[in-house]
Amino acid sequence: MQADGSIAAVSNDTSVSLGQFSPAAIARAGHLATGLPLASLAGKSVLARQLHALVRRLAQHGLLDYRLFSHRDEQDLVVIEPQIADYWPQRAKLASSDTIVLSRFAYLRRRGNEMVLESPRAGALFRICDPVIAATLATLSQPQKIGKLRKQAPSLNLDLLGLLLDSEMLIKRDAKDGDSLRLDEGDRNLALWDFHDFVFHTRSTEGRHANPVGGTYAHAGAIPPLPAVRPPWPGKTISLRKFATPEHPASPFAKLLRERHSTRDFDDQHPVTLAELAQFLDTTARVLSEWKSGADVDHGPEVTYSSRPYPAAGSAYELELYLTVSNCEGLARGLYHYDAGTHALFAIDTSAQQLQALAMAAEFAMDASGPPQILITIAARFGRISWKYSSIAYSLILKDTGCLIQTFYLAATDMGLGGCAIGTGNIDLFAKMTGLEFYVEGPVGQFALGRGKKAGRGG
Ligand SMILES: Cc1cc2nc3c(=O)[nH]c(=O)nc-3n(C[C@H](O)[C@H](O)[C@H](O)COP(=O)(O)O)c2cc1C
Structure with a gap:
């Protein structure tokens, strides 16, 4: 109180x-x-x-948490642990004649002494306390009629099945599906996700799980930290020091690399200007040319490609830039999409509260004294790359993000501006702000941009 x-x-x-x-x-x-x-x-x-x-x-x-328990002995059958902010248990409607099957993204695993059913699609995880329910869920690798299923495991009642269906752990199958277990589960954007990529994306960002995130030093008490520099290998050493002595003048690029550093606090009396932002985006991210080519597969369709200032796997250029503008001379506060093809900003209507939440999370991640003047959220159009690449799609997206972040750092340094990469990002908040499904296009990186507090150094 x-x-x-x-x-x-x-x-x-x-x-x-x-x-x-x-x-x-x-x-x-x-x-x-x-x-x-x-x-x-x-x-x-x-x-x-x-x-x-x-x-x-x-x-x-x-x-x-939400408990489903046996009225006979008050033992928990299933405990539902919400993973997203606004989860509320709801039962999807089901009839005994319906056919259901496990989602291809659902997985049962041991967590400590417990068995948990999880899915990157679900807003909650289900702690399965009753082994009969766990065993019966395993039989749902094949489509089953609900009536028959309930005869095998009466504890798997319609309430629980309705909750699992609502969480998209279970999928209802239509008669028109025939024998095929569809990859798309009702949305063809889902067909483009490999299982491991989808789990990695939702578990390594914020917004769709309830685990600790960031520098928690979870192993500090048990395992010593690894050294900053790898201990040398034994054997013959070839020193390179004589080839890079201070007498050799460094190239402008080498100097730029040495000058680059992270800037977390910005000079809000002299914010970055719209002209500087335009130059920054032109230098780093603008489409330089476009072309078409056939996909390297039998009867493959024609694919459009582009060239941009940074390298990208397969020339796919799946990364999109969304700007949260808090303080930019000549540009109103708000959320904007940078259209790299036309070199233009498109305003996106979103609530001031959500904008503030995004900027504040960046401020918190940098332990800064205020929000970044411009927060660039790097979002991926996942399907652009997973349409072609199996197993490595998400890893390529993260590698592309690294290339882009270094390009941002160097351009900001060159322009006398400051910036800082940010390792966390809330994919659920971004989805709410843009109306984009989190598995269609969503954040994979962030970069804070502005004029650093100390003039001349960009920071
Ligand atoms: C992928 C990545 C994520 C980062 N995440 C954060 C972050 O969340 N918060 C932060 O303050 N700095 C972050 N940084 C900046 C690093 O802390 C910084 O690059 C490092 O300390 C080296 O300092 P320097 O950039 O000034 O050379 C990140 C850097 C990278 C490359």
């Missing part, structure tokens, strides 16, 4: 303010420590409505 009468939820070292509620609602919410039936949130009474609002607020902050 806070001084103004509102209540807060405290978890680890973070505190979330929940608002003001009646003492009766707060007392009932106390039962959440052991379990509160979802049914008690239904109803029109003031208490039920208050309790519902309080529970929804806790859910929005990912502070609730």
